Amino acid sequence: MRIFASLTVLAGFIFPLGSAIAQDTTEIVQTSLGAVQGEVVDGVENFYGIPFAAPPVGELRWAPPQAAKRWEGVRPATDFAPSCSQRDGLDAPRSENEDCLYLNVQRPAGTAAKANLPVLVYIHGGGFFNGSANVENLEKLVRDNNIVGIAINYRLGSLGFLAHPALTAAAGESGNYAFMDQQAALRWVQENAASFGGDPKAVTIAGESAGGNSVCVQMVTPGSKGLFSKVILQSSRCGGSPPVGKAEQTGEKLAAELNCTGSNDEILACLRAKPVAELLAAKTVTTERATGTAFLPTDPLVALQNGDFTKVPVLVGSQSDEGRSMIIDWRKKHIPEYDREGYIKFVRDRFGEDADAVLNVWPWPSDATRYTGTYLVASLRYANTATGLGQCATNDMTNVFAKHAPTFAYLFSHQSGPGWFPVEGYVWGASHATDLAYLMPKRPSPGVNSNEFGPAERQISDEMVRYWGAFIKNGNPAVEGQVAWPAYTAGSGPILSIRGPADAVPIPMAALRSSYNCEFSAYLATK
Structure with missing residues (x-):
């Protein structure tokens, strides 16, 4: 033993x-x-x-x-x-x-x-x-x-x-x-x-x-x-x-940084002889x-x-607040703050000629709190439907899947669970990787720690594990006694918003895309 x-x-x-x-x-x-x-x-x-x-x-x-x-x-x-x-x-x-x-x-x-x-x-x-x-x-x-x-x-x-x-x-x-x-x-x-x-x-x-x-x-x-x-x-x-060809250019940059030059055979021999520590220390990483x-x-x-x-069959989804964990410095346990002027500067620096339009779509609210600017910046960093991790990009991908295969979409949106570390006044929401602690409560990570779960979070965990299990078994996340999870239809939805214990609600695609300004995000993605 x-x-x-x-x-x-x-x-x-x-x-x-x-x-x-x-x-x-x-x-x-x-x-x-x-x-x-x-x-x-x-x-x-x-x-x-x-x-x-x-x-x-x-x-x-x-x-x-x-x-x-x-x-x-x-x-x-x-x-x-x-x-x-x-x-x-x-x-x-x-x-x-x-x-x-x-x-x-x-x-x-x-x-x-x-x-x-x-x-x-x-x-x-x-x-x-x-x-x-x-x-x-x-x-x-x-x-x-x-x-x-x-x-x-x-x-x-x-x-x-x-x-x-x-x-x-x-x-x-x-x-x-x-x-x-x-x-x-x-x-x-x-x-x-x-x-x-x-x-x-x-x-x-x-x-x-x-x-x-x-x-x-x-x-x-x-x-x-x-x-x-x-x-x-x-x-x-x-x-x-x-x-x-473009990826090879990055590889050539790494080889040059490591002083691996000469013929192809010489370059390969040099690269393969490099200690791992030297590869990890290189500025060029691909x-x-x-x-x-x-x-x-x-x-x-x-x-x-x-x-x-x-x-x-596909089960696909995202978190309602993806950027709120990705914007932090987890090593220093630091969360950047933006006041109104700092937020406007961020927008103008990032979006240039489109800044006024961005500020109109994501305005500074009259009831701002200490971390309002942080939430806005976190959202804007993932407002890219082409390659982003946010809700709009996920929905674009979901629509593609649903044209060809049975598809079930979700948005994990529980707002009051524990965050990565305690910060007074900061609402972590459902940030990137939050759902992992609910599906794998014994997952050791500096992220959300399931030991801090209350009864609500433990019930959500049980319900999500049953949903995922039903899909793994049957290709359909239908669970008796839990909120029904309808299949997604391309162009209309719905997406199951998992908000709390016994509190999941199917929302139309249009409502999700409006809430996250997806059409404007699509415009930004072309810039």
């Missing part, structure tokens, strides 16, 4: 997790590469640190993921594997480890092989330069819905996205290694889900922020067809992917998704608009 510490430390923060006790070891599970044995905690069997691809080191740095080696005997799966290389960030501490292509499996205790339970594969967010599967604790989703949950790592930053002419010359294409890792993990799931009691024909891929963006990529890349049957996208965007390649022929948003994607 292994006792877990009641505190966890992450990126300098300490979070109480309760006194979870490992009750027993699991049955041995035979995977395609060897046997693993995990542990049982709070009614869930956990198998951590299972390799799905070979370590991407040496000549495999900036190469498609290769098959992992088999192992003999039983591999203990009771401890997390390292996160992928990254600077110290919001969801994971600094790591210089390149041997990181591992995943974690969670299933209800007692699940038998070939039980044919639905499978959720979760792709973490973090802007493509931070994050880890080890943060995404799917325990409540797994236990409450009787499903199998799998969280995956993938290469980040320049190690996951570098495109360079030398790499292209050597392999025929370059870039997108992070998405290739995700695809390799999905192929592992197809081979091994049944051994853990999952149904490989009932796989939902889900992600938030960069994780949701990854879901978009997997929906349009030809190699991922047939690897999943439903998708969930939370606070994410699908556009903004440059042609590979997370660009290179399009026009065999792996990713077309920008994902364009492919979606053309109907060229895997058409499966």
Whole structure:
């Protein structure tokens, strides 16, 4: 029996997790590469640190993921594997480890092989330069819905996205290694889900922020067809992917900064010999998704608009106040403030000749409080329907999905839950990544901490987990005894606004777009 510490430390923060006790070891599970044995905690069997691809080191740095080696005997799966290389960030501490292509499996205790339970594969967010599967604790989703949950790592930053002419010359294409890792993990799931009691024909891929963006990529890349049957996208965007030639220019800039010059072979040898610490210290960092390649022929948003994607049921949504967490300095626990003059200066500096029109659409109110300017600036930073993370961009994407597949849209809008840290007078609202704490209450993060939930938040969490579970099982988030969640019709809606406990209401598309000034935002996006 292994006792877990009641505190966890992450990126300098300490979070109480309760006194979870490992009750027993699991049955041995035979995977395609060897046997693993995990542990049982709070009614869930956990198998951590299972390799799905070979370590991407040496000549495999900036190469498609290769098959992992088999192992003999039983591999203990009771401890997390390292996160992928990254600077110290919001969801994971600094790591210089390149041997990181591992995943974690969670299933209800007692699940038998070939039980044919639905499978959720979760792709973490973090802007493509931070994050880890080890943060995404799917325990409540797994236990409450009787499903199998799998969280995956993938290469980040320049190690996951570098495109360079030398790499292209050597392999025929370059870039997108992070998405290739995700695809390799999905192929592992197809081979091994049944051994853990999952149904490989009932796989939902889900992600938030960069994780949701990854879901978009997997929906349009030809190699991922047939690897999943439903998708969930939370606070994410699908556009903004440059042609590979432009991405290669960024790669050339990085190589020059690292003093890697000469022939293609010399440049590659130099880049692959660089210590991870030097790559992480570089000013040039690329997370660009290179399009026009065999792996990713077309920008994902364009492919979606053309109907060229895997058409499966979609659950998609955003937060009502996305920018209120993204505008802060979470390291210093600082929230910028704008008085009336400061707000007007921000608008004029950012929008130039359109400033007066912006101030007319987003005026300074007569009942302003200390943080009114902060709320306005946070909204304006995401007023971009082309590439933004806000409600308008999400609705544009939702309309595209709904033309081709069963689609269910939501807006998480609970206003009175806990924020990232206590600030007198600041209303966090439903800011970016807030919904993660409700779906994964044991998720350790400097963001919203579920230990601060009151009865209302705990009920919302229960209801959201049931909605998500119903969709994972049936492709429809219908839950008996909860507010009905209608399917979305392109051009009209509705969007289910999740406002509070037993307080969800379907709102028409027109009401949402009016509330967030989407048509004016669309105009700004063209400037």
